[in-house]
Amino acid sequence: MSDHGLITGSTLPLPEWLVAVAAVLTQLGDAWFLYLGLGLLYWLGDRRLAANPRRVGATLIAVGLGALAITVGLKSLFAFGRPPGAGEAVAPLWLPAVAADAYASAATGDGFSFPSGHAIGATMVYGGLATFLDVWDRRTRLRVASVVIGVVALTRVVLGVHYVVDVVVGVAVGVGGLHLFQRVARSGFRPHPDRAFFLAAGLGLVATAVAAVGGHGAEVLEGSIALGGGLGGYLVWRLRGTETAPVGRLDTVVGLGVIAVVFGSAYGVASLGLPYVFGVVPDTTPFRLLAVLPLSFVGVAVIVAWPTLVSKVRETRTREEAASEAEAVADLITEAESVGVDDEDEDAA
Template sequence: MTRGIGETEFVSRLPEAVTAVAGLVTQLGDMWFVLLGVCAVFVLGARYRSLTDSPASDCVYLLALTLGAYSLTAVLKHFFALPRPPGAATATPPAWIPELGRAAYESMVTGDGYGFPSGHALKTTVVYGGAALVLDVWDRNRRLAVAGVLTALVAASRVVLGVHYVVDVAVGVTVGVLFLVAAVRLTDRRPTRALALSTALGGVAFATAGTLKSGLALSAAAVGLVVWAGTDGFRGFRIDSTRS
């Protein structure tokens, strides 16, 4: 029994150029890009105080949210164990893609493992939504609007690529919103609490899924918690002590 609503047939008729663009857009939700963005918060925040008053605190907080979102996704995917759309793990690069770029193209437009819910949609919702809440640039409504647009683009790209059904990304966004709201209330935007939450989720994810990636997420959260708490929030940086 499929959970699709006809999107697989629709996207199969889209031009190759649309798929290529979707492959680029979906990078906004890839772990490498998200982690790079989190690091950019620290680097740019330390240089431009209009971005954030607490660059290290906000960076660590967003990192904790990222790890927590990944671990939550791993738990849910393992629990539901629902497959991706047919052909999600394979792709034929267009003729205009150079030989050297074919492997990169395939990695950008394919997906493997379980498909429900969408990890990209969930993680993007949590990280970009979290950034909208903690950063100081613009006003909050505008930040939330930008986060919403980015999340929608990433979610749509996953369907266009044929690696998720619409319900996968819809549930991913919904769970992401619920997780973000719960995390903000439970942690009060304090990195130590956020890292503790992510460590707990990482432990559950590793105990259930038992994958290398879930183990790395658990290790990163646990090490981050020990380092952050042990250094009182990276002493030496101008960090608001009420958020450590």
């Protein structure tokens, strides 16, 4: 069943500039943008945003993983096709040639259609920000979140990659998913990241199983990202929690580089396969899973542990600098004493 919706942008005479704007704004609900923003919030957020920014940031990362798991599970369950032409996009003539590929990637969609993953992710993440942050007042936060969610949902229809029903149901599912995380991961005003990560891992396991039963290999790997990431975040938080030490600019750049390598490898294995083994290991979904699962585990574990790692490195540097200074002072004292002894010998002579 593919014709399950009401209307898409591809059936309407929309101007090119509007479609181009939609291609840009839809990135607000794209996975890379959401997870990058949540990671930076966890590392750089301060008490102007929340009473305990690290605890809130970690919980929201888990919410993002949960959104991925819910999306994968439901898409695998229904397996509805996308609207005709969803996988094709013609860049406007006025767009520079160097941006044509980026436009095509942003303006197209692949995989299953129902419900919209962008709508689910945007609703759970931006709704989570409105729920867990303390900046502004709650009503203002909810209004801003609603506008962003509405914009993301509208762009999916304008781009012609989703039917209206896809995004409507996606928003509804996102509201339900966020409510589930609130019930499980929050006691009063205090969020519990370990509970949120455990819930995300459980949802990821269910999504992976549903995709496997349906024979959807790509969705199996996507579900395993939520499973592995949830387990990685849960384990690190349970063992170490996190440091309150700030993460500096250089630390952030280095951390983003590490995360890019880890998740880039996971994405490469999931989408391109295992070419680096050159036939030693069969390039099948189970073997890809053996790579994607630990990579996603490590990726989220590093994100959660990064403030602790940065703090430990600083402590080590401080001790080394203190030891170096102490050694330098000791050398100066020894040298001064040696000079004093030589002077006394000259006087005696």
